[in-house]
Amino acid sequence: MRGISWQGLAVAFGALGLLTSLQTSEDENPHARAPRDVSLVVTEGAWLRAPGADWFAQRAKAEPGRFTHDATAAGGAGGWVDSHGEYSLSEIEGEWAYWQWASAERLTDGRQDFVQFCSSCHGLNGDGYGRSGQHLRPTPRSFQQNKFKFTKVTADLPSDEALLSVIKRGLAGTPMLPWDLSDVQLLDIIQYIKSLSPEESGWRDVYSQVGDAIEVTEDPWTDTKERAIVRGREIYHGAASCHLCHPGYVTNEELRVIRKDPEGTTYRENLTYPALKDSEYEVLGRATKVMPPDFTWHQMRAGTTTADLFQTIASGIKGTAMPQWKGAISDEDLWALAHYVENLIVSYKDQPAARSAFMGGLRVSGDNK
């Protein structure tokens, strides 16, 4: 019998009422227990980066009467003034940038919708490791890294509309659903997600750029699809050399001819399989690897129409090995590439017979495995 500590007895009598628990040591798996005392209210609003002047020009056309261009703003460079007071212009460290004011009520609405709909995979504080997000590859997005794969913008950060289109379309082949919530709710969630970016980074950083989705230029190959596909195949294996990460859909010999390499050059082993690449998307602090898709096998996350493919190739996939090709190769070639990839998907995806004939043929004749 341990010594009776009178002080223990006195406190014990106090403990007679229902004790709320003391927090135990953080065990290794944060999801071993059910979450408790989840905060549902955001106390103060936040200024979040807004896209550049051209985006405002479009918005001015879309919502007449709200935005007026004031030439004297931004130290003489001219800027847009929002009559609703939501967007405003400010100068920090000599950098003029547009900011969007997300009020505390709106962030609270966003927080509550986020906790209800998104926190199961993206975590209760948006760190991408929710209870349902465990063991998932590719990992659910962490909103503290300010990197988004499929928003089809060349700038670091997507605009509200780009994020909204990703959420509404969902990412096929992953647990990310096409959420059919109302736009009001989705935009509130997006404001809350933006407010999750850590200090001086992402939407809270004056130096980051917020861009709109890439504008889909006019497709030059609309009536000459076959030539587009042939051209696409040349660029795919030639100038862009996509076969370094993606599978090469040619035999060794054909590749050598396309790339005009000298006789007998050998290419990477497993040419007809994708090569595993690093990515910046972390789970519990460890960067995970990402598999570039095999267009005849894997499901395209960001849509399979020619325009979608054009935008995805042009903007690149941030945080992964897929660079931004806009500017590196001409729009016409980008469209050709898009047609070529679309043709691969249409003719071989989910058609086991056609695919095994095509890929089998490559592997047998080509000397690489």
Add this chain to the structure above:
Amino acid sequence: MNTTGVIELHGDGPVNQAPPETGRDRVNATLGMILFIGSWTMAFGTLFLSFLVLRDKIAVWPPAGIALPSAPIAGLATLVLAASSVFVERGSRSLSLDAGSGRKASFSALWITGMLLGLGFALLQAWLWYDLILAGRTQTSGLYESLFFGLTWVHAAHVVVGLFLLVWALVGSKLGRYGPERRSFVSNAALFWHFVGIVWLFLFLGFFVF
């Protein structure tokens, strides 16, 4: 089955002084209390069923390697509670003996001892919790603690209600509302206190003995 055929209405005036209990009223009150105890037995039976079902999920019972509530204190608590039930029962019985007001004095003495013992049990129970919390084991740290804290909290709530009824009966008897001729409330309070004691017995056996 009330046997009297025709009953004259009492005058319509307000009836201030509660009429003395008839034998039938006591039977009605006791039947009501028995039904309540039956229903609450189903409630604690469900809790105990869950306890048994969840016990199997823990390989070793009681689980080794973690701080456990100390059995001796629990044993002492059981004895204290049993003693308290005995005193409360003798107090309640002392009312029903056909004796004069002398009996009332012994009722209060017995009843108060029973209450103090009940209070002692409550303290020991709190001490059990406090030991565990000091060792850092709260109800969030695992299934054993969930079971222990969960079930003992629910039981403790009923101990508090039981103590409140005992106090109510004592005050009522002091005010003259309850006495030898109106003792159904006192016997019901005693009945409930015994029920709380039996539930603790099951808890004690489940956690500390088997």
Add this chain to the structure above:
Amino acid sequence: MSMLSTSTPSFAFLRSRWLGCPLALMLTSTWALAQDKRWGPGEPASDYGYRFGELFWLITTLVSVAFALVVVLLIVPMLRDRARPGHRASFDHGKSLHDKRLTAVISIITFIVLDAWVLVIAMKDLREAYWAIPAAKDPQTYKVEVLAQQWAWSFRAAGVDGEFGTPDDILTTNELVVPKDRPVSFNLTSKDVIHSLFLPEMRMKKDLNPGAINLAWFKPVVEGEFSILCAELCGFAHYQMFGKLRVLEQGQFNEWEAEASQLASTAFDADDTEGHWAWDWQE
């Protein structure tokens, strides 16, 4: 922030188009009826699928006969025995031995016809089909571990080497490819809440409880594309938790499995332990 919603209610119901809505409902619904329609669950595509259809229609016929009898016994008194001046009901407490025996006979007959017959068939179905889990050792059995989560299915097949937890395990999301004419055996569990794997065309349904492993099986006998649904409420997007079940011919399936295993092993990152979910197969 409960009541203090800044967007004050828009008193929408005052605007005319709201009042027109019930009318619109009538018109849209009649038009909707003309779309492509389906009435039954479609042809069964698994070997024990026919059992549900047969048992269902057997019960339906028995129930319809019984119900017809009830309706007759309800309509006849309504028409014939109506209260009219001078008409008296027959005085019958139904306490007589004859009445008691009649009630007993009727209830025994209905129990035998309606319940016992169906019970026997159901018992046979269960033992022969639904609960006859195929042996895991048998190489013919195609074993799949299913990990359900809030609003998606993750499937893991053992790959060419037949072992779970190896680099060549085939991992798919919301899509399952199974061979034709080979029993598919499931180990079902969930990460967070209770889900239920519902394969309507295969007539199979089994819950996935977190913290426990359930067993279920079916053998597809029709090639093609079928659907996977969730049948246990699992949150807001319970209705979006559907997937595709593809049944391939044996030859095609082997090619597919080889290709998938090869791709899986190229995509295997040895030290990303958090991503490797698997448990050893439960019999």
Add this chain to the structure above:
Amino acid sequence: MRTSFFALVLSSSVLTACGGGGEAPAPPPGGGPGSSSGTQAPANSGSGGAAQAAGPTAWSDSAGTATVSGSASFKGEAPAPVQIAMDSDPKCVEMNSDGVTDGSVLVDAAGGLQNVFVYVSNGTDAWTFTAPEEPVVLDQVGCNYTPRVVGMMTGQALRVKNSDPTVHNVHTYPRKNRASNVSQPAGSKALDIEMNRGEVLVAVKCDMHSWMQARVGIVDHPFFTVTAADGSFTLPKLPAGDYTISAEHEVFGKASKQTITIGDGEAQSISFEFSK
């Protein structure tokens, strides 16, 4: 549906009357956006950043008279250089027919460590610096970056050239600056990457050829250099004053800082120790 599911007309109109203000509070006039509800605009400080209002004079090279030089050395047994396998891209193999060793750790016989980025970490607050016009050039030759470690000032452009016959992609991994990941097919024009916040040793990689690595050190003043093959370095002329100088290597991280006080015209020498 979390709020006001049954916001009956009576309750909701009463409560919103005394509830929060309108849609978005008007920002304060002029300058930074702030909001009447008191939170100041996100004026992120940024390490270099605007000089203090009082007294910083513009810097001109002539004012610098003191010279600081020294050497960086590596203690312990240097790891043997590793042969890089470039077979994934035949063009790289062709350009480096005699094979290339991994250039991350270059230690000469005397232990001098090359490619250490040495810079003044503080002591330059009294001056404002203007970024030089011409960009810092980082070339991709023979499927490798030359120079491997380079320094630049905030606001100066980093010009990445691709003089290889194969495609590269320039993937920068900054923590505080804008990341970029642009592909550069053979023969395409150079890329100008702008990074305007002080950050030492930003990694630059090519995802096509995973062995290609480079490091860029960005500071807001001109006092930085990279150690030569023998580990020696000389900083550009400094004005008098006391400074702390730090050095960082791609693999071995930061060496311990050195604080010196130097007068006009003086010359001092310091050394940095690196170990595994």
Add this chain to the structure above:
Amino acid sequence: MSSDHIHPEPTTFLRKHVFSIDHKVIAKQFLWFGLIWLGIGGIMAMMLRWQLANPGVPVPLIGGLLFPRTGGVIDPATYNTLFTMHGTIMIFLGLTPAMIGALGNWCIPLMIGARDMIFPTLNMLSFWAMFLGGAVGFYSLFVPLGATEVGWTGYPTLSTTVGAVGQGETLWAIAVFLIGASSIMGGINYITTVIRLRCPGMTWMRMPLTVWGLFLTSILNVLFIPVIGSAMIILVLDRVFGTSFYVPASIMSGGTGGDPILYQHLFWIFGHPEVYILILPAWGVVCDLLSFFARKPAFGYRTSVGAMVVVTVLSALVYGHHMFTTGLSAMLGESFMLLTMIISVPAEILFFNWLHTLWKGSLRLTTPMLFAMGVIFVFGLGGLTGIYCATIGTDIFLHDTYFIVGHFHLTMAASALFGTFGAIYFWFPKMFGRMMSERLGKLHFWLSFFPLVLVFCIMFISGYAGMPRRYYDHTSAEYLRPLQHLNVATTVSAFLLGVAQFIFVFNFIKSRWWGKTAPQNPWDVGTVDWTIATPVPHYNFKTIPVVRCGPHEFSNPVLGPDTDWIYQTEELPG
């Protein structure tokens, strides 16, 4: 509190109308409370049906008001809240008070010749506990993250903070606990009153079957409500204090944790007796009404009572048929299947007794009679489709589809609701001293009977076609898109059913204050409660009656040609 002593007539307004301990006033409080909540639950059902037929289209009329943020459109979270609160409200806050609360409090003392319930204060507490439960439930709709969204069954781990983080779920558990407490208090009161306060001559076998139904319901209440009470206590402990009764350790992470299936066992041990709690009073009322209006003794009084008792006893043993697909062991599954088949036998016996009562009767097709016969039809449909759900062979496919929704709505919603309507139409004259209009009553019956049967029979079709229940929008899954026409048809008939109820509301309100004054015994029925004046005096019986014959002595040849009924207090001639 002895029964012979008449508690004094209440004087103050509070004592007379708000905190009254008179069983008649409490019955009316329960009735109004139940009817209002049935209305709210009904409106929720119509909103659900609107969302299913027109996904994403704003709800007409009240949508803009209730969901301002989404412009009248029901979002998935609201949809889950709607069907959860629809279930909880209709069962706990609608049917229980309207049938067991109102009917029980009104009929038991009056039909057994007692002056009041045996514990009048406990009776008042029972109403106010139910009211408190309703208040907590109503408040939970306003809580951040909204009210409960996990189905009225509240299965963990969705109902623990793993799946529902807001406070709504905790408040729902507390509301259910409070309503349970109210049912237990009521149950204790009813059982003791029936056992102890029957007037002289009212033997067990001379009690009207309505009282039998309510007595057996109270037994089930007292025994099985505590089971869900404990289940709710544990759920609140899990949600608020972080215990892990229901939160399991996942397969991969090891460690010890609770078992969510435990909750399912506990819930359904209460769940199935609960559905019998809801149907037994309706059975009792129907037995009586059929006999009253067929002017013929209830066929096989003793066998009916026996059947009801057997159902009460067996009701605890059959709960497993709710869990056939959760992975019960083979032995457990098959035994539950057998037991569920066996429990259908007493229900069939009762059913045939009803039909026999009608056979060769002299039917007076008044509104209560129509509703009683409606119950026969609807309970026939519901009961017979129970066989699909009891047989594992069919239940594996049909579980959690609209087939099950159709089945339990037919048995619980339709039969119990029609039974309640029949009882209201029948006892309205004695309760409020005025007659409800027969014409409107019949109109209400026919206009709600056909849409009701239509709604739930279409659900059988959609259930057979594989449409899972609790789906927000059936057009998103490829397999379910061709079933949308069934959704639309169900919605149209559900709206017709909803509109028909306004007839009852109008009839009820009009007759309550402006109806024709009711004679003392409008239906020529002999049970003891019709022997007293209308409106019923505070002390019910001037002198405690002495019962001399059974409740169903209709068209007894001994009575001679001119009258075909006799009061229970009169002696059978000869």
